[in-house]
Amino acid sequence: MGNQIRTTLLLAAMTALILFIGQLLGGRQGMMIALILAAGMNFFSYWYSDKLVLKMYRAQEVTPQQAPDLYGMVERLAQRAQLPMPKVYLIPKDAPNAFATGRNPEHAVVAVTQGLLELMAPDEVEGVLAHELAHVNNRDILIGSIAATLAGAIMMLASMARWGAIFGGYRGDDDEGGGVGMIGALALSIIAPMAAMVIQMAISRSREYLADATGARFAGSPEGLARALEKLGAYSQRRPMNANAATAHMFIVNPLSGRSMQSLFSTHPPIAERVQRLRGGGPVDTAAPPPPPGSGPGSTSDRRQQEGKAFWDRLSG
Numbered sequence: 027m028g029n030q031i032r033t034t035l036l037l038a039a040m041t042a043l044i045l046f047i048g049q050l051l052g053g054r055q056g057m058m059i060a061l062i063l064a065a066g067m068n069f070f071s072y073w074y075s076d077k078l079v080l081k082m083y084r085a086q087e088v089t090p091q092q093a094p095d096l097y098g099m100v101e102r103l104a105q106r107a108q109l110p111m112p113k114v115y116l117i118p119k120d121a122p123n124a125f126a127t128g129r130n131p132e133h134a135v136v137a138v139t140q141g142l143l144e145l146m147a148p149d150e151v152e153g154v155l156a157h158e159l160a161h162v163n164n165r166d167i168l169i170g171s172i173a174a175t176l177a178g179a180i181m182m183l184a185s186m187a188r189w190g191a192i193f194g195g196y197r198g199d200d201d202e203g204g205g206v207g208m209i210g211a212l213a214l215s216i217i218a219p220m221a222a223m224v225i226q227m228a229i230s231r232s233r234e235y236l237a238d239a240t241g242a243r244f245a246g247s248p249e250g251l252a253r254a255l256e257k258l259g260a261y262s263q264r265r266p267m268n269a270n271a272a273t274a275h276m277f278i279v280n281p282l283s284g285r286s287m288q289s290l291f292s293t294h295p296p297i298a299e300r301v302q303r304l305r306g307g308g309p310v311d312t313a314a315p316p317p318p319p320g321s322g323p324g325s326t327s328d329r330r331q332q333e334g335k336a337f338w339d340r341l342s343g
Contacts, residue, residue, distance in 0.1 A: 036173075036225050036228050036229045036232070037169070037172065037173065037176075037229065039225055040173065040176045040177065040180070040222060040225045040226070040229075041176065043180060043218065043221060043222060043225070044176055044179055044180050044183070047180060047183045047184070047187070047214065047218055048183065063179045063182065063183075067176075067178060067179055071172075071174070072129050072168065073129060075127065075129075076127040076128045076129065076133070076135055076167075079125075079127055079273050079276065080115060080127070080135065080137065082270060082273065083117045083119070083137070083269075084117070084118055085115040085116065085117045085137050086115060086116055086118070087113055087114065087115050088114050088115065088116050093114065093116065095148070096114060096116075096138070096143065096151070097114050099148075099151065099152055099155055100112065100114050100136055100155055100159075103152065103155055103156050103159050103244055103245070104159060106244055106246075107156075107159050107160075107163055107244045109131050109134070109159060109162060109163055110131050110132050110134070112126070112128065112131075112134035112135055112136045112159070112162065113128075113134070113135045113136070114135075114136055114137075115135055115136070115137035115138075116137070116138065116139075116140060116143075117137055117138065117139040117140065118139075118140055119139045119140060119141060119267060119268075120139070120140065120141040120265070121139060121141050121261065121262070121265050121266065121267035121268075121281065122139055122141040122142035122144075122145045122146065122257070122258055122261050122262075123138075123139050123141075123142060123258065123262070123267055123277045123278060123279060123281050124136070124137060124138040124139065124142055124154050124155070124157075124158055124277065124278050125137055125158065125273075125276040125277045125278065126158035126159070126161045126162050126166075126167060126276075127167055127276060128162070128167055129167070129168065130165075130168070131162050131163070134162040134167075136155060136158045136159065136162075138151075138154070138155070139267075141261075142154065142258075145257060145261065146254055146257065147250075147253075149245075149247075149249070149250035149253075150250050150251075150253050150254035150257065151250075151254070152245050152250055153241065153242070153245050153248075153249075153250030153251030153252070153253070153254045154251065154254050154258075154278055156241035156242070156244040156245035156250075156251065157237050157238060157241035157251055157278055158237075158241075158278065159241065159244060160236070160237040160238075160239075160240035160241040160244060161233070161237045163240060163244075164233065164236055164237060164240060166233045166236075166237060167276075169229065169233060170229075170230065170233065170275055170276065173225075173226045173229045173230070174226065174272070174275065176222070177219075177222040177223065177225070177226045180218050180219060180221075180222040181218075181219045181222065183218070184214060184215040184216075184218040184219050185215065187212075187214045187215045187218075188212060188215035226275075226293065227293050230275050230293035230294065231293065231294065231295040234294055234295055234300065235295060235300065235303065238251065238300055238303065238304055239303075239304075242304055248304040248305060248306075249304075249305075251304060252301045252304040252305055255278075255279065255297050255300055255301050255304075256297070256301060258278065258279040258297070259279060259297035259298075262279050262280065262281065266281060266282055267281035267282070269281035269282060274293065275293040275294075279294060279297065280293070280294045
């Protein structure tokens, strides 16, 4: 419940921010423009973002005949979670990752990369799929779309403020109390996008933690997801996915984590912290390197680590 309340407060803060910027830029008229802009962007994102992102990554829908193990795993988890059966898509990329999309549970899609299926053991794939179905169950696709489009509207308004200041569009003499001077508009164009980004990151991190906990419950155990996150974290550093930054928040781990500048603004919490929470541990030192995906020589998890290393060698060869 803590994550749910935090998300509500953060979305309210972002809404207040966009109204505040609209008020400063043009009084009541500016505030109405901001509202209409945000509503229009949200409507488009709610109805069409799933189709756009699937086309962006050339994802192909698979049938039970084409991918019986993957399809059957999603079907069992959906039944366990009491969710409608989502469509299952395969992304033709070697970098391991996955995401869920769709405007509601009845129109949900779960997509995984080819690399994830080749790298992960069955219980690790199940943990990843359970995490994605948790996003569907928790309505995180809709919440993430709202947060992203509100942030986009704020950035557009900030850009308008910047250009208005450059061309002398804000003189501080608005009869309704709106409008700002040139210095204020320039400051607003810098501060507002940063504030929107901070709020959006906080919302995304909160939802990832909640999806981890819900997904572990759907899978019946947190260990598969914990091991999968460890592998995904290691491979995303060594082989980042060629992904669009605007969709990075959708994936189970940040596909851009190998790019230093973009990783500074990641919408994902630290993987070490997520693994620690799944395993019921206390606070983790995020400055320390994450533990390797294996628990000792000769163990089953150690064998899986070696299989993963061999997979990486094949990709690099």
